[in-house]
Amino acid sequence: MEIRDENKLKKFSDFALNHVKDKVDYADLLIENISKIETKLLPDGQELVVPYSSKAAMQLRLIKDKKHIEVSLGMETEEKMKDSINTVLKILETGKPDEDYGLAEIPNPKKQKYGKQLKSDLREIDTSNKMSAIIAGVKELAEKISKENKVEIKPEVWFFSQIEEKIIADTQGIYKTQVLPTTFLQVFVKVKKENKMSQFRMREADIEEISLVLENDKLKPKIVEKIKDVMDKAIKLLSARELTKEELNNLTHYVLTPSTMVFVHEAQGHNFEADIIKEGGSGLLKSNGKPIVEKIASEIVDIYDAPLMENGKFNWDKGFGSQYIDDEGVEIKPVQLIKNGKIVNKLHNRETAHYYNEEPNGRGFSELGDQRVVRMTNTFITPAEDIKSQELDELLKDVKLGILLEGSLGGQVSKDGMATSLQIGYLIKDGTLTKIVLLPANMAVATRTALLTAEGFSGEVEIPDGGFCGKAGQTKFVTDGGPIVKIRVSDSINLAY
Amino acid sequence: MKLKKFAKELIEKTKSLVDDIELCIGAGKSLEYEIKNKKISVSLSLDISSIGIRVLKDGKLGSSAITRLDVDEGIIAVKKALTNTKPTVLKQFAKIENSPVIDNFDQDVLDLFDNPVMLREVAEEMQTRIYAKVKDLESFEGGIVVAYGERLVATKNGLSFSKETSFNAFAEINSIDYDFYINYSKPKDFEKIKNLAIDLYNKLPKKQVTPSELDVKGKELEVVLDPMCFESILRTLLGEKVYGSAKEHGLTELEINDVVASNKLTIIDTGIHQDLLSSSPTDDEGNSSKENILIKNGILKTFLYDAVSALKSNKEPTGNGMRRPILAEDRTEAPVREKLRGLYIKPGNVPYEKMLSDIDKGIYVKALMGLHGADKSRASFVAGIHIGKSIEQGKFARLLAPGAWNLSGNLFDLDGKKGMLKDIELSKETFNTGSAILPWLKVKLSF
Numbered sequence: 020m021e022i023r024d025e026n027k028l029k030k031f032s033d034f035a036l037n038h039v040k041d042k043v044d045y046a047d048l049l050i051e052n053i054s055k056i057e058t059k060l061l062p063d064g065q066e067l068v069v070p071y072s073s074k075a076a077m078q079l080r081l082i083k084d085k086k087h088i089e090v091s092l093g094m095e096t097e098e099k100m101k102d103s104i105n106t107v108l109k110i111l112e113t114g115k116p117d118e119d120y121g122l123a124e125i126p127n128p129k130k131q132k133y134g135k136q137l138k139s140d141l142r143e144i145d146t147s148n149k150m151s152a153i154i155a156g157v158k159e160l161a162e163k164i165s166k167e168n169k170v171e172i173k174p175e176v177w178f179f180s181q182i183e184e185k186i187i188a189d190t191q192g193i194y195k196t197q198v199l200p201t202t203f204l205q206v207f208v209k210v211k212k213e214n215k216m217s218q219f220r221m222r223e224a225d226i227e228e229i230s231l232v233l234e235n236d237k238l239k240p241k242i243v244e245k246i247k248d249v250m251d252k253a254i255k256l257l258s259a260r261e262l263t264k265e266e267l268n269n270l271t272h273y274v275l276t277p278s279t280m281v282f283v284h285e286a287q288g289h290n291f292e293a294d295i296i297k298e299g300g301s302g303l304l305k306s307n308g309k310p311i312v313e314k315i316a317s318e319i320v321d322i323y324d325a326p327l328m329e330n331g332k333f334n335w336d337k338g339f340g341s342q343y344i345d346d347e348g349v350e351i352k353p354v355q356l357i358k359n360g361k362i363v364n365k366l367h368n369r370e371t372a373h374y375y376n377e378e379p380n381g382r383g384f385s386e387l388g389d390q391r392v393v394r395m396t397n398t399f400i401t402p403a404e405d406i407k408s409q410e411l412d413e414l415l416k417d418v419k420l421g422i423l424l425e426g427s428l429g430g431q432v433s434k435d436g437m438a439t440s441l442q443i444g445y446l447i448k449d450g451t452l453t454k455i456v457l458l459p460a461n462m463a464v465a466t467r468t469a470l471l472t473a474e475g476f477s478g479e480v481e482i483p484d485g486g487f488c489g490k491a492g493q494t495k496f497v498t499d500g501g502p503i504v505k506i507r508v509s510d511s512i513n514l515a516y
Numbered sequence: 517m518k519l520k521k522f523a524k525e526l527i528e529k530t531k532s533l534v535d536d537i538e539l540c541i542g543a544g545k546s547l548e549y550e551i552k553n554k555k556i557s558v559s560l561s562l563d564i565s566s567i568g569i570r571v572l573k574d575g576k577l578g579s580s581a582i583t584r585l586d587v588d589e590g591i592i593a594v595k596k597a598l599t600n601t602k603p604t605v606l607k608q609f610a611k612i613e614n615s616p617v618i619d620n621f622d623q624d625v626l627d628l629f630d631n632p633v634m635l636r637e638v639a640e641e642m643q644t645r646i647y648a649k650v651k652d653l654e655s656f657e658g659g660i661v662v663a664y665g666e667r668l669v670a671t672k673n674g675l676s677f678s679k680e681t682s683f684n685a686f687a688e689i690n691s692i693d694y695d696f697y698i699n700y701s702k703p704k705d706f707e708k709i710k711n712l713a714i715d716l717y718n719k720l721p722k723k724q725v726t727p728s729e730l731d732v733k734g735k736e737l738e739v740v741l742d743p744m745c746f747e748s749i750l751r752t753l754l755g756e757k758v759y760g761s762a763k764e765h766g767l768t769e770l771e772i773n774d775v776v777a778s779n780k781l782t783i784i785d786t787g788i789h790q791d792l793l794s795s796s797p798t799d800d801e802g803n804s805s806k807e808n809i810l811i812k813n814g815i816l817k818t819f820l821y822d823a824v825s826a827l828k829s830n831k832e833p834t835g836n837g838m839r840r841p842i843l844a845e846d847r848t849e850a851p852v853r854e855k856l857r858g859l860y861i862k863p864g865n866v867p868y869e870k871m872l873s874d875i876d877k878g879i880y881v882k883a884l885m886g887l888h889g890a891d892k893s894r895a896s897f898v899a900g901i902h903i904g905k906s907i908e909q910g911k912f913a914r915l916l917a918p919g920a921w922n923l924s925g926n927l928f929d930l931d932g933k934k935g936m937l938k939d940i941e942l943s944k945e946t947f948n949t950g951s952a953i954l955p956w957l958k959v960k961l962s963f
Contacts, residue, residue: 055849061761061851061853062761062765063761063825063828065604065824066603067579067602068600068601068602069579069580069849070579070596070597071580071581071597071599072580072581072849073581073589073593074566074583075583075584076583088559088560089557089558091559091561091564093562093564093565093583093584094583095563095565095584095585095586099563103562103563106560110547110558110632113632113636115556117555119555120555145599146600147599147600150600171766211766211767217893218893264734297552297553298552298655299654299656299690300655300657300691306553388564428889429886430885430886430889431887431888431902432885433692433902433918434691434692435691435918436918436920437885437900438886438899438919438922439886440889440898459898461889461898461899461922461924463886463900463921463922464919465919465920487843487844496844510726510920513922515924516924
């Protein structure tokens with residue numbers, strides 16, 4: 020887990036901190052250096068490869084006399100950096116003190132190295148065959164399934180694999196580094212038959228190297244199965260229908276599979292981000308940090324922002340949203356947000372932890388030198404302690420008229436609600452999952468009340484889709500998930516076609 | 517000048533390695549005063565560059581991206597791009613000449629970087645005025661951002677350089693509505709900026725309404741789309757149906773001269789409108805920006821092409837080849853895709869106030885949630901309403917309750933349902949969003 024050209028990056032870090040240390044009360048910085056390979060298959064059949072992308076930037080924060088300023092800096096030359104920092108110092112002088120501003124201490128200050136030991140550094144190897152194998156594998160499947168089903172399948176592929184190296188340092192001697200690989204594959208399928216068209220999407224993403232999707236330069240069997248499944252669902256959608264108005268009016272339950280749990284991230288998770296809470300923008304907590312309502316979910320519901328548990332422990336080596344330290348050098352802790360339907364914690368960066376006088380839990384993240392804001396990692400719903408997951412048949416047996424929903428194309432959040440487009444539905448009638456396929460629908464969710472009617476769970480907790488969360492103009496890798504969740508219909512969840 | 521020097525030197529030093537090279541470079545700085553939770557914080561971005569590189573060699577295309585204006589690193593990136601090239605129909609990159617002149621630069625905005633105190637004072641005043649009027653605001657966010665950017669596109673056959681400034685002020689109240697000011701030039705009068713939040717607050721209804729309360733659940737309703745919302749719908753759904761590549765690959769049912777909308781509707785795709793911040797001399801491939809009449813009086817008149825789709829379709833590029841990121845793609849790493857440039861829609865003849873006053877029961881929609889998940893293959897959407905108001909007896913009455921409202925529609929005829937642009941009214945007034953100049957649109961949509 021060594022940064023490859025650590026001395027080169029450290030030189031910039033030392034230069035910046037040495038230049039400001041006598042001019043400010045405190046300074047800290049983050050250097051992010053990303054090396055990435057990328058390949059795409061576009062809808063028009065064009066294959067594009069970016070075998071080399073190298074990006075680096077610095078985020079510098081200066082505090083003096085309770086005034087603070089945050090700046091994103093390019094990393095060209097020390098001379099240029101000196102000029103830029105001098106400009107920043109002048110602007111800092113023109114600010115006004117903020118008596119509430121401060122930063123919580125960084126726990127475990129002595130530990131320096133974090134991350135994963137790379138098995139095969141993509142910067143050192145020829146990745147041409149690997150990237151070609153991904154595109155060829157998808158095209159081959161599309162061709163085969165097109166023929167079998169007499170449809171035209173047009174797959175779009177987006178694959179990238181990257182190594183992110185970061186340094187966090189400050190004027191009090193903190194120096195921490197992290198090396199983290201990440202790999203992402205998305206296959207978006209458009210299917211055409213006569214005048215009908217449909218679409219479906221799959222993703223596979225984790226903090227792994229290229230071996231996440233490839234084995235001996237071929238798509239892994241697990242990935243092949245996922246892609247086949249996506250093509251199969253897109254074909255099914257060609258003959259899908261909407262729920263009728265009557266069915267919509269008489270619906271008794273929604274049954275949400277793990278791939279639809281973006282609403283836990285959007286409707287619940289964002290409202291626990293302490294910078295949003297502080298601004299008065301949370302739909303669940305007041306700006307003083309106290310819950311707006313006592314209970315926001317039924318007693319069977321817990322929600323975490325953490326990696327999944329394996330053998331009784333949180334496994335930080337997995338999860339597209341996982342890292343070991345945040346971009347302020349704070350080790351990331353698992354955070355339980357909801358316990359038995361009640362709010363129990365917040366997500367903090369150093370600033371909000373100081374503001375609320377709580378422990379920092381490592382949620383301060385930046386995108387390539389941008390300002391560090393509070394972000395989620397992997398956010399999932401889970402049965403509360405002592406609540407057992409049921410077999411699916413058992414879970415569905417009292418569902419008079421329901422819809423089982425799968426796949427989300429991402430969500431969008433407001434203070435009091437969120438909306439997501441769900442990719443496919445199956446009708447549940449009199450306790451039985453039918454083969455009636457339903458078209459994509461939009462689900463609008465009211466934050467404070469949507470989970471009050473959660474009635475049961477089935478299956479294991481999964482975080483199946485990697486996603487990209489946008490906030491403050493920045494993007495962060497995240498995941499969301501849960502087991503299958505049954506929710507009784509209420510005014511708090513609306514489905515529309 | 518630094519960008520030009522870098523580009524010329526890199527092209528010169530790599531000319532023997534490649535048949536052609538294309539550089540798409542963005543660089544700039546910004547200064548922001550942000551208001552949150554009654555505090556004003558300052559942040560800066562300086563010397564951040566992004567350099568997208570494409571190379572052609574032996575009929576194949578390669579790409580790479582870097583963030584430092586360092587010629588040595590640029591040479592490494594070119595060599596790396598050549599390690600994994602793919603067949604392309606492109607024989608050479610654009611010959612950059614006679615590009616239109618776009619004046620999106622105001623020295624007065626650039627000078628504001630040297631006057632941060634003034635910017636801070638304007639932000640403070642915006643905050644002071646709203647809190648003086650409303651003591652119990654749940655939340656108020658706002659701010660001012662000034663930015664300066666340089667853009668360069670260069671190939672072996674020419675170079676286009678432009679610079680632009682922008683002044684942006686915004687205000688959001690109680691997380692339920694927002695307003696903004698954006699222009700490339702410095703505002704003549706800062707009073708409007710200082711009053712941005714107050715003016716927004718004064719227009720906000722204080723009560724909320726659900727579809728059941730308004731008795732519109734499951735019914736078709738008259739909907740006025742704010743230009744912001746109208747633009748979002750067009751950008752999400754229209755592009756995919758009018759790109760040359762979609763036509764070539766059978767992903768659009770539309771044909772030239774199809775009647776796709778009411779004869780009241782004329783949509784122009786423009787990369788050269790002087791009032792739009794999105795205008796620039798060329799697209800990201802160096803082809804001159806143009807004005808393309810996309811839909812004239814309801815009839816589809818052209819598809820939009822980048823260099824590749826133009827070659828494949830035996831057409832001229834329309835200046836729509838942009839590095840269009842999707843999801844979390846970085847702009848310089850994003851492939852060149854066709855992209856709608858600025859949008860201009862010819863205004864109608866109904867005054868905005870009359871458009872509203874004619875509605876007995878309807879809604880006004882400013883922003884939708886989850887539109888990015890719309891079904892682009894069918895040009896249809898179902899989305900939650902993020903910001904909207906009810907129109908009752910011709911007036912704004914109540915806020916649409918969050919999480920309770922959905923809106924759906926299909927841009928063009930679909931499965932027997934008439935396209936939403938077929939029966940419309942357009943306001944006489946237009947609004948400039950920075951990337952589009954559009955009127956308000958009245959349509960009938962269902963929930």
